[in-house]
Amino acid sequence: MQKILVWDLPTRLFHWLLAAAFAAAWLTAESDTWLALHVFAGYLMLGLVAFRLLWGVIGSRYARFASFRFGPRAAMAYLQETLHGKAKRHIGHNPAGSWAIYGLLGLAVAAGLTGLLTLGGEENHGPFAGLLSYGLGHAFKELHEGLASAMLALVGLHLAGVAVESLLHKENLAKAMVTGCKDGETAQAAASPRRFSAMALLALVLAGGAWQFKGYALETPQQPYRPFVGPTLPDNKVWRAECGACHLAFHPSLLPARSWRRMMAEQDRHFGESLGLDPASTREILDFLENNAADRQLTEAAYKIDRSVPAGETPLRITDTPYWQKKHRGIPAETWRDPKVASKANCAACHLDAEQGTFEDGAMRLPARLGK
């Protein structure tokens, strides 16, 4: 018995990159601020699985699917033997571990694809942008979350299996996935570490990361990078000049049409001030507001605000809509007190696309992260 190479370098690199990508995706799942990273982690997982499928055919000895082609019955039998403490040691993947691999690869693909469908439906981005309704996007999100949870559960089983096997056969399997080496006979060794393929894989991943995040390196304090750029929304010169004079020109898509009608009807007492707009400007602005109101669902925010406002209510403040309140519940009090924020009406303090009115989930940064 001596130290022999079992896991080639690309297999180990794939394993740890997939683990890191899944961890990153899981940790950024609930956060709009980190959406760009979450989406990258998803693309990375899909790319890694594609690589692994290829490597399962052209990789070295123990990376090939042929070396761990076990049926479900073999996997069950192996699990039972393990429970009785008499499972046979495998140099490569054992039958139960093989099924964890099949499951994790399948779930990564399913979670990745439903993630892309969510991205297309809810955010109007990615390959499926514009092809799905918000409602359908939301349905895929539920499925996406379920698949991710199943994957986490399987990761847990995989780790438990590694721990049990390591104890049973008195070898550190986690370490073997780092060094690539196990105890065995020379004849059992994998032929080569395949360093060149590993470097190529790493270069591809790094290039993908650089492509995805290059905007952060090029941004300036005046022009923060917007990882998600929404659609170009209708604009109007009179609206932007008049409404944008005293505050951010809140895009019409942020309130229902009935709210805008009330706003203009009550323009002589507009939050304590009188607008005094001439009739022609009033007409033009109201037309623009009504034609692009939340009811028209021009953006995800519009769709969700419109759905959240009860039919009998006509809020004048965007901050009074249930959707706004739900989305801002987690903002700490000191962030609101930040001099760069000053007012809840100051959307642009955090939303990089407030002027454009698109309010992309992924275009939001708390002022602390915007730099001084």
Add this chain to the structure above:
Amino acid sequence: MKKPLLTALLFAALPAYAATPLEIQQSYAAEAKQQNPAFKEFSAARGEQFYRAKSAKGSSCAACHTDNPKAEGRHEKTGKAIAPLAPVANSERLTDPAKVEKWFKRNCQDVQGRSCSAQEKGDFIAYLRSVK
């Protein structure tokens, strides 16, 4: 037809009519004379006093436009930046009569709780023009 109304209509009909700050000040002189036959001329000193004085509503022009009309102001409630008022710091100021009238209408109502007289408006412009 009364002259102020005629002036207002003229402004409304020519919203982008470009003028100099002096021309706009002069247009208020005619109106001031009509409102008060004893009217002589506008005073930058009186305008400055008006700019800084706290109104009965507890506000002032300076509250948003700051003590220095050459500085960038800030909306009291929303925090939105306001470009400097003095033409010396902002060449676009006092060049569009309709815009000048619109903001007098709004801000006199909000700060003073009433509309401003032509005398007050002229003094105000005279003050802004005097800022060097």
